[in-house]
Amino acid sequence: MxxxxxxxxxxxxxxxxxxxxxxxxxxxxETQIISEKQSGRFLLESNPEFLIQHTPKGKRLIPNAEVVIKNHNLGHRDIPIRINELGLRGPKIPKEKKDEYRILMLGDSITWGDYLFENELFHASLSAIQHPQKKPIRVVNAGVGDIGMQEITDIYFEQYDATQPDLVIINLYLNDARPPWGFPQEISQRGWLRRNIRLAEFLYKRIRLYQWVKEEGAQRFAWTSLQSKLNWKHDADDFQKLVHAAQYDWGAGWNQNSIDTIRPLLQKIHAHTNQNNIPIAITILPVAYQVYAEHTHREPQILMQKLAQEESIPVLDFLPFMRQHQEKKLYYDQCHPNPKGNELMAQALNSFVEDILKK
CATH class of the missing domain: 1.20.5 (Single alpha-helices involved in coiled-coils or other helix-helix interfaces)
Incomplete structure (x- = not known):
């Protein structure tokens, strides 16, 4: 040589x-989305498009998809996800209701819960509560990640006839008046190289994310660099500074404009449920900073409760229940409750729904 x-x-x-x-x-x-149909293959293709599709009305789940989210970036567990024929997470929903009582759960990634097993979701145990007329209860999970109130409204009307709900619950997070994040759509349409070579996908995503944040997302994520610099946990003024920095994300919940955005969409759903003689309810999902702060900061909840009162809609605020256990680790990040957090939320939700069923 x-x-x-x-x-x-x-x-x-x-x-x-x-x-x-x-x-x-x-x-x-790295987190990977693997199709169950690839079982036994040496080269496993990872592709979010096995699970999610982008439509003119926003993100939707692909009907009949069966995937495993390997090493999910939140809980670092392998999470099996099954999507039924309607494009909703969970088992097949019979066309004939018979005596079944159906609860339609609407919301974003916290409701969808792609980082949790199905039985860990805060609304899963609703199927076990006692119906006054002994009817079996089916919980229909219509949650989709990275959507807002506009998409929630669209999904309600898309799924109403097929799901035939007896109770509609809208789970609202503090940024649901804001449009979806949008970055995942920027990196869709993966070629063979990105689907099969993890390094290619990793480098591409990092480059595109850097470009996207620089061009469009810098203001929206300004709060992420401040959370470790501000004494938000003990100082009320620092907490408000963090809220202001997050005004294009969860901090939007402190702004009356968010309520003004949500109101007509909520009224549209409410008018339809009234027309069909179906009860509707709202739950308010707090940001983790509200749960762990020494002082109570309930401004978004107060605004939302006022709206619910004006519309005569029962509302459940999860914040007081979560703050009772603030010494525990209840969240994976700023918005997604871990299994323990979901367990606490389930206890509050079960009692809330039991009261609705008695009326």
Missing amino acids: NKRHFFWIVPSLIFLLSFFCAEVYLRAQ
């Missing part, structure tokens, strides 16, 4: 070894 060949071969081997190590590491550490 001459020196010229040696100088080509050694760097090439180092490059291939580095690539192999990086690929193995990313396959072990």
Whole structure:
């Protein structure tokens, strides 16, 4: 072997070894969405488009999809996801209701719960509560990640006839008046390389995210760099500074404009449920900072409760229940409750729905 060949071969081997190590590491550490139909294949394709589709009215789940979200970035667990024929998470829904009482749960990623097993979701145990007329209860999960009140409204009308609900519950998070984040759509349409080579997908996403945040998302995520610098947990003024920095995300809940955006959409759903003689209810999902702060900051809940009162809609505020256990780890991040958080929410929701059923 001459020196010229040696100088080509050694760097090439180092490059291939580095690539192999990086690929193995990313396959072990990065979140991947794997189709159940790939079982037994050596080269597993990872593609969010196995699960999610982008429509003219926003994100929807793909009917009859069966995937595993490997090493989910929130809980770092493998989460099986089944989507039924209606494009909703969960088992098949019979066309014939018979004596079944159906509760339609509407909301975003907290309701969808792609980071939790189905039985861990805060609304899952509603199927076990006692109906006054002994009817079996079916919970229909119509949640979709990264959507707002406009998409929630669209999904309600898209799914109403097929799901035939007897009770509609809208689970509102503090940023639901805002439009969806939008970045996931920017990185859709993956080619073979990005679907099968984790390093290619990792590098592409990091580059596109950097570009997107620089061009469009800097203001929306300004709060992320402040959360570790402000004494929001003990200082009420610092908490308000964090809220202001998050005004394009969860901080929007402190603004009356959010209520003005939600009101006509809520009224549209409410008018339809009234027309069909179906009860409707709202739950308010707090941001984790509200739960862990020393002082109580309920401004978004007060605004939402006022709207619910004006519309004669019963409302459940989860914040007081979560604050009673603020010494525990209840969240994976600023908005997604972990299994323990969902368990506490389930206790409050079950009592809330039992009271509705008695009326």
